[in-house]
């Protein structure tokens with residue numbers, strides 16, 4: 401999780417407001433020194449989105465997971481409010497990969513428990 405690679409924009413576009421050509425890049429923005437207008441160049445935002453989309457989620461043994469996959473929970477998990485929790489071997493269908501909090505990168509529904517988020521490190525692709 402190192403963030404986005406820094407993208408240099410070779411020739412920042414002229415300012416759309418005052419058409420000043422001496423614009424410069426600052427982080428993901430292009431800044432106009434004349435009027436102070438700041439905007440996201442079309443180029444830069446695409447790069448950022450492409451970078452985010454390349455995030456690969458792998459299961460406990462290194463298989464790459466995708467939306468819609470069926471996985472098996474490989475270890476017993478405690479669930480708030482449930483005395484038994486999720487047992488190892490529980491099948492979870494139709495997972496959705498998310499950018500969850502604290503490495504909970506799988507959004508899914510577990511039979512008997514409902515919607516929840518799991519860590520990819522506790523599942524294996526079925």
Ligand SMILES: [Zn+2]
Pocket residue numbers: 415416417418419420432433434435436437
């Ligand atoms: Zn300007």
